[in-house]
Amino acid sequence: MNEYRAQADALDARIRAAIAAYALDERAFDALACDVFAHQFRWNAAYGAYARSIGVTERALPRTATAIPALPAAAFKDAVLCTVAPERAALRFDTSGTTRARSGRHYLESPVLYEAALLAGFDRAMLADGVPLRYAMLVPDPRDVPHSSLGFMLATIARERGDGNEGWYLHGGGLDVARLTADVARAHADGVAVCVATTAFALVALLDELAAGGRTLPLPPGSRIMETGGFKGRTRFVGRSELYARAAGACALDEAAIVAEYGMTELSSQYYDSPASRRSGQRFKTPPPWLRPIVVDGSGRPVPNGIVGAIRHIDCANRSSVVAIDTEDLGAITPRGLLLLGREEGAALRGCSLDAEDLLRR
Amino acid sequence: MRKISCADSTALRALSARSIVAAIGAAAQRWTDADFPPRVRATAAIEERLGYTTPVVDYALDRLFGGITAEALAAAIVDELGSLEILDGFVERPGRPAAWARGANAVTVISSDTTIGVAIAPLIFALCAKCAVTVKDRADALVAAFAATLGDERAALQTATDVRAWSGGDDDIEAQTLGGADVVVAFGGNEALRAIRLRCASDAAFVPFGHRASAGYVSAPALAGEAGALAAGIARDALLYDGDGCLSLHLLFVERAPGGGHERFVDVLAGACAANAIEFPPGPRKPARAARIAAYAAAAAFRAANGSGRVMRAPDGAWTIVVEPPEDDLPPFGGGVIPVIFVDTVGDAAAYVERYRLPLQAVGIASIGEAAAMAQAFGAVRVAPLGRLQDPPLAGHHGGRARIADFIRWVDRA
Numbered sequence: 121m122n123e124y125r126a127q128a129d130a131l132d133a134r135i136r137a138a139i140a141a142y143a144l145d146e147r148a149f150d151a152l153a154c155d156v157f158a159h160q161f162r163w164n165a166a167y168g169a170y171a172r173s174i175g176v177t178e179r180a181l182p183r184t185a186t187a188i189p190a191l192p193a194a195a196f197k198d199a200v201l202c203t204v205a206p207e208r209a210a211l212r213f214d215t216s217g218t219t220r221a222r223s224g225r226h227y228l229e230s231p232v233l234y235e236a237a238l239l240a241g242f243d244r245a246m247l248a249d250g251v252p253l254r255y256a257m258l259v260p261d262p263r264d265v266p267h268s269s270l271g272f273m274l275a276t277i278a279r280e281r282g283d284g285n286e287g288w289y290l291h292g293g294g295l296d297v298a299r300l301t302a303d304v305a306r307a308h309a310d311g312v313a314v315c316v317a318t319t320a321f322a323l324v325a326l327l328d329e330l331a332a333g334g335r336t337l338p339l340p341p342g343s344r345i346m347e348t349g350g351f352k353g354r355t356r357f358v359g360r361s362e363l364y365a366r367a368a369g370a371c372a373l374d375e376a377a378i379v380a381e382y383g384m385t386e387l388s389s390q391y392y393d394s395p396a397s398r399r400s401g402q403r404f405k406t407p408p409p410w411l412r413p414i415v416v417d418g419s420g421r422p423v424p425n426g427i428v429g430a431i432r433h434i435d436c437a438n439r440s441s442v443v444a445i446d447t448e449d450l451g452a453i454t455p456r457g458l459l460l461l462g463r464e465e466g467a468a469l470r471g472c473s474l475d476a477e478d479l480l481r482r
Numbered sequence: 483m484r485k486i487s488c489a490d491s492t493a494l495r496a497l498s499a500r501s502i503v504a505a506i507g508a509a510a511q512r513w514t515d516a517d518f519p520p521r522v523r524a525t526a527a528i529e530e531r532l533g534y535t536t537p538v539v540d541y542a543l544d545r546l547f548g549g550i551t552a553e554a555l556a557a558a559i560v561d562e563l564g565s566l567e568i569l570d571g572f573v574e575r576p577g578r579p580a581a582w583a584r585g586a587n588a589v590t591v592i593s594s595d596t597t598i599g600v601a602i603a604p605l606i607f608a609l610c611a612k613c614a615v616t617v618k619d620r621a622d623a624l625v626a627a628f629a630a631t632l633g634d635e636r637a638a639l640q641t642a643t644d645v646r647a648w649s650g651g652d653d654d655i656e657a658q659t660l661g662g663a664d665v666v667v668a669f670g671g672n673e674a675l676r677a678i679r680l681r682c683a684s685d686a687a688f689v690p691f692g693h694r695a696s697a698g699y700v701s702a703p704a705l706a707g708e709a710g711a712l713a714a715g716i717a718r719d720a721l722l723y724d725g726d727g728c729l730s731l732h733l734l735f736v737e738r739a740p741g742g743g744h745e746r747f748v749d750v751l752a753g754a755c756a757a758n759a760i761e762f763p764p765g766p767r768k769p770a771r772a773a774r775i776a777a778y779a780a781a782a783a784f785r786a787a788n789g790s791g792r793v794m795r796a797p798d799g800a801w802t803i804v805v806e807p808p809e810d811d812l813p814p815f816g817g818g819v820i821p822v823i824f825v826d827t828v829g830d831a832a833a834y835v836e837r838y839r840l841p842l843q844a845v846g847i848a849s850i851g852e853a854a855a856m857a858q859a860f861g862a863v864r865v866a867p868l869g870r871l872q873d874p875p876l877a878g879h880h881g882g883r884a885r886i887a888d889f890i891r892w893v894d895r896a
Contacts, residue, residue, distance in 0.1 A: 166788050173787035194781040198808070199788055222810055418772030418799045420780075430773035446780060448773045463770060472597065472669055472693050472728040 127159055128203065128229070131439050135233055135410060138436070139240045144409040152410070152436050153185040156443045159203065166199035167191060167442055185434045186414055186422050190444035193386050196224030203440045204229045213269035215385045226269070226386050229440035237389045237437040238273050239280055241408045245392030246379060247281065251313050251342040254283050256300060258318035258326060259348075261288035269385045270348065274317050283312060290322055297329050304337055313342030316371070319349040320363060327366050338372035345373065348381040361401060375399070382460055386445050387411070388437035394457045404457030410436040413458045415451055425453045428461065489588070489614035493638035499559070499569035499610060505635040506606050507552030512631055514547045516540055520627045527622035528598055533765035538722060541762065542598040549876040550606065558877040558885045559610060569611060572895050579896035585611030586664035586687075586889055592618045592678060593625070593669050597727045601625050603880060604667045604689075604889075609639055611889040616659045617645045656681055665689065665889055689888050691881050694728035694843035695815055698868055699831055699856060702737040704848030705747050712848055713747065713754035715869020716820070719846055721758050721801055722872050724767065725816025728843040729864075729871050732815045734822045735831035744824055748805055751820070752794045755801040764800045764818060775799065775817035782807060812838065832859040843881070846871045 134152055138144045144152065158181050161168045171189045182188045191201070196215060200206050209227035211234060216223060228234055247253070255278040262271030278286035289300045307314050316339070318326070323345070330337055345367060360380070368375045376398040382405050383390035391405035391413075407413060414422050415429040423429045431451045434444050450461040494502070513521050521543060528539045559566055563583045567573055572580045589608040593601035601617050602625060608615045609632070619625045626645040633640025648655045660666055660681040667689040668678045675690045682688050698716055719731035734751075736744045767775065782793040782804040792805035801818040813821040825831045835842060844864040845856050853865040863882030864874065874880060 166784070170784045170787040173783065190780075191784055192777040192780040194777060194811075195784040197811075198781065198785050198790070222808075416776075418767055418769075418776045419797070420776060428769045430769065430776065446777060448770070448777050450769050450773060463773075472600065472691065472726075 124163055124203070127163075128439070131156060131159055132230075132233060135436050135439055136236055138410045139233075139236045139408075142240060142244065142409060144436075149409070149412060149434075149436070150184050153188060153412075153434050153443055154182050156436050156439050157182060157188045159439070160441075160443060163203040164201060164442070166195075166201055170195075185412060185444075188434065188444040190416075190420070190432050190446040191442050192446045193384065193448075194224070195442075196226055196386055197222045198224075200225070200227060201442050202227035202229065209440075211272070212267050213272065213385045214267040224386070225267075226441060228388065228438075233437050233439055234272075234388045235276050235280075237408065237410070238276060241390050241392065242277055242281070244408070245381070245395075245406075246315065246344065246346055248395070249342075252283060253281065253315040253342075253344075254307050254310075254312045255281075255286035256303065256314050256316045257286065257288045258290050258295065258300075258316060258322040259288075260290050263288075264291060269383075270319075273383075273390075277317075285312075295322060295325050295329065297326060300326070301335075301337060304339060308340050312340060313344070314339050315344050315346060317346045317348070320347055320360070321349070323347060323363060323367055327363075327370055330370050336370045336372070343371070343373060344377040344379065345371065346379055346381055348383065380405075384433070384445070384447065386438075386442070387433055387435045388441075389435050391458065391460075397456060402459070404454060405451075405460050406457050413451065413453065415453050416446070420446070425455075428452045431458070431460070489616050489642055489644035491585070491587070491612055491614040491638075491642040494609065494614075494642040495585075495612045497612075497636065497638055499566045499612070500556075502610050502612070502636070502639070503552050503555045503559070503566065505639060506555060506609065506632065507550065509628065509631040509635045509639075510547045510550035513628060514544065516544075520631060524622060524624045524627050528624060529765070531620060531622045532597065532726075533767070534598075534723065535763045535765050538762050538765070539598065541722065545873050546599045546602065549873075550602075551876075554876040555606065555610060558607070561877070562884050562887050563890070569890070572893075579894040581895070582893040583611070583890040584893050585613040586891060587614060588616070588663045589613040589665045589667065589889055590616045590618075590659045590663040591667045592660075593620060597723050599624050599628075600669055600691075601667075602628060603876065603885070605629075605643065607886040608665070608667075608889045609642060611886055613642070613665070613889055615643050616663070617643065618659070619645045619647045621647060623647070667691070667888070687888055689883065691728075692841065694841050694881075695732040696729050696844040696846065696862070696871055697733040697735065697831075697835065697840075697842055697860065698731045698846035698871075699828065699852075699860075700734070700736045700744075700747065700848050700868070701828075701852060702739040702743070705737070705739045705743040707848070709747055709750045710754070712868060713751040714757065715867070716751060716846070717754040717758040717801070718762070718869055719871040720820045721755060721764070721818055722762055724764050724818055727872065729874060730816055731820070731846055731868075731871055733813065733834075733840075734820055735825050735834070736822055738824050738826055748792070748794070748803060748822055751822070752803055755803065755820070756796065759796060759800040767817065771817055772799070774814050775802065775819060778802075778814050778819060779804070781811075809834070809837075828855060828859045835860055844871050844874075 210230050211228040213226040214223050257274050262275045287303050289296045364375050364378050379393045381390050381392050389411040391407050393403045394406040397404040412434045414432040416432050417423050417429050431449045432446050452459045525539050568583045572582045574580045591601045591604050617625050629643045629645050665687045666682050669691045671693050679688050738744050779802045785791050786793050795802040803820045805822045807821045842860050842862040845860045845862040846868040847856050857865050
């Protein structure tokens with residue numbers, strides 16, 4: 121166990137250093153990612169077994185990030201994927217299980233890396249102008265949903281970056297617009313800008329309710345919206361450009377003040393809209409230095425930049441779980457950043473066979 | 483009387499049903515020649531639209547047009563209506579009033595989500611009923627090309643047919659073609675079918691063909707027989723058209739056999755899949771489909787590495803066999819994936835189907851003697867020998883429905 125501790129502590133120190141410096145060049149990233157994988161190959165039994173099954177050995181470990189065997193996010197449903205036993209993990213996040221019956225669990229040994237990674241990414245993406253913010257959360261309160269990674273993330277942000285007056289407005293699936301409106305009025309009176317952190321679906325619900333009452337909700341100057349998540353499993357879908365235009369109008373914001381975050385329960389780090397693309401119709405995602413996307417084809421091989429494929433995430437901050445995770449999200453690497461296309465692009469069936477999503481909607 | 487699109491069946495109604503049947507059979511006969519120029523053009527267009535390779539499209543067109551014969555058309559019509567002549571006028575019937583099976587005036591066929599030529603069967607039976615038929619075609623224009631050949635045989639067949647392509651939701655066209663039709667035949671997913679149904683006239687007949695799955699069942703005695711031939715049939719049923727069709731095999735139930743024969747059969751099946759991929763090479767999958775299949779296969783490989791189930795996969799992902807997938811993890815239905823589920827009895831397999839309320843189109847079986855039991859157990863509308871799932875007979879009941887009865891109205895002389 122001492123060997124494990126020494127190895128884990130050394131890796132954590134390197135990752136924390138990269139987070140603090142907010143820098144990691146190509147070679148250093150490859151080296152760190154491969155060392156994290158080697159650690160997991162040894163101590164994460166289920167991941168190690170998978171890697172061995174496809175030919176990885178102690179003597180033939182990957183030397184580049186692209187060579188690291190990736191696990192599909194679905195694997196978190198089938199096994200404990202952690203370098204320590206679940207009872208020794210400090211954090212447990214449950215996946216939503218949106219498309220399949222079972223949900224998965226992402227265990228993390230310590231909150232330290234997770235919090236450092238999320239705060240560093242958030243600081244660069246949302247707080248670069250240094251404006252102090254009050255947080256309004258249109259996501260489930262973590263006291264109601266204790267194993268929500270999104271709830272944990274936003275609670276951490278509010279605790280570490282907020283003014284102590286944050287509010288949670290989504291309870292039991294219902295949005296408390298009256299209380300939100302009152303709190304925004306108080307923020308105006310206090311002269312404090314607000315950061316509304318919301319899922320896309322909750323934002324639609326807010327805008328619909330405001331529109332039904334013929335009202336708007338102008339936010340104090342300097343305010344912004346962090347939008348996360350999509351519409352999966354919901355009965356109503358609104359296009360992102362339409363949603364942002366409506367939100368900007370209702371909240372008296374510039375559309376560039378609305379920033380999309382892209383993350384997963386199975387990751388410790390998040391992507392955000394790049395600042396340069398926030399004024400354009402096409403947004404691109406930027407990862408923090410210790411997180412890299414690789415776009416792969418159906419056989420798991422990286423595709424050239426500009427070609428659409430499935431996104432694989434190499435997240436060094438996942439030191440105690442799985443460093444390389446394959447998703448079904450589509451995207452392409454471009455000079456401007458990661459173009460995220462989601463899951464629907466090109467997903468239409470060619471024939472009349474049944475589709476699992478369709479079956480679940482019956 | 484409703485008038486839609488530019489399809490006009492006036493001239494067609496002057497023809498005898500027998501002559502119409504003969505003309506359709508002759509047109510289809512021309513399309514069985516792989517060098518027939520319209521077929522050559524259509525083949526290229528289908529490959530472009532669906533991404534299938536030439537051997538796959540050729541197989542499909544051979545089966546499609548080879549099955550459209552005057553004899554098969556006549557047999558289906560006589561089976562359902564009693565005679566061909568009953569489509570031409572009143573026919574005396576012992577013990578019942580004389581009757582005329584008069585074709586509906588206007589039929590619309592929506593073939594939005596189809597693999598290759600699914601709209602052709604309803605088109606030709608509606609023409610046999612002397613209806614004016616509007617078909618929403620796909621970008622490959624296969625149906626339009628075949629309609630032109632029908633016109634070469636009998637001009638009245640082409641004037642009775644209006645084949646056009648349009649985008650779903652085009653209000654002007656859909657108001658006319660759906661709202662003005664006496665019969666609407668539609669292929670598509672649940673949401674598309676609901677939307678189409680809402681646009682039909684209140685007294686129109688709606689004939690929906692929703693998305694379906696098909697399954698195979700290999701009994702323990704069958705494992706002791708010609709396992710290689712059985713596996714080859716299963717591979718073709720599952721992998722042809724990349725599993726996109728409702729008649730593609732999407733699930734395989736294999737009975738546990740003494741001595742582990744069911745386990746060994748999976749190895750035989752893997753060999754058959756590899757051979758099938760050579761005979762019918764799959765084309766490229768769209769990225770979303772490829773990602774979904776890759777994720778499913780990788781999850782299976784992860785489980786297998788940790789002692790649960792087994793997975794075999796072509797290096798290029800053309801086919802994937804997943805043995806004993808978790809019961810609560812739905813397979814992707816196609817994409818070259820064959821989930822193999824070991825069972826002790828037909829009842830176990832039926833329970834699996836029931837658990838997910840899987841709408842089964844067909845069940846492939848190893849021995850025709852098992853047909854009645856399988857039909858009873860699975861609630862499928864077709865039971866076929868494994869290897870023949872993708873080759874439905876024209877005179878059969880696709881989707882469990884009549885072929886021509888939906889297109890006629892009975893007129894009694896009493």
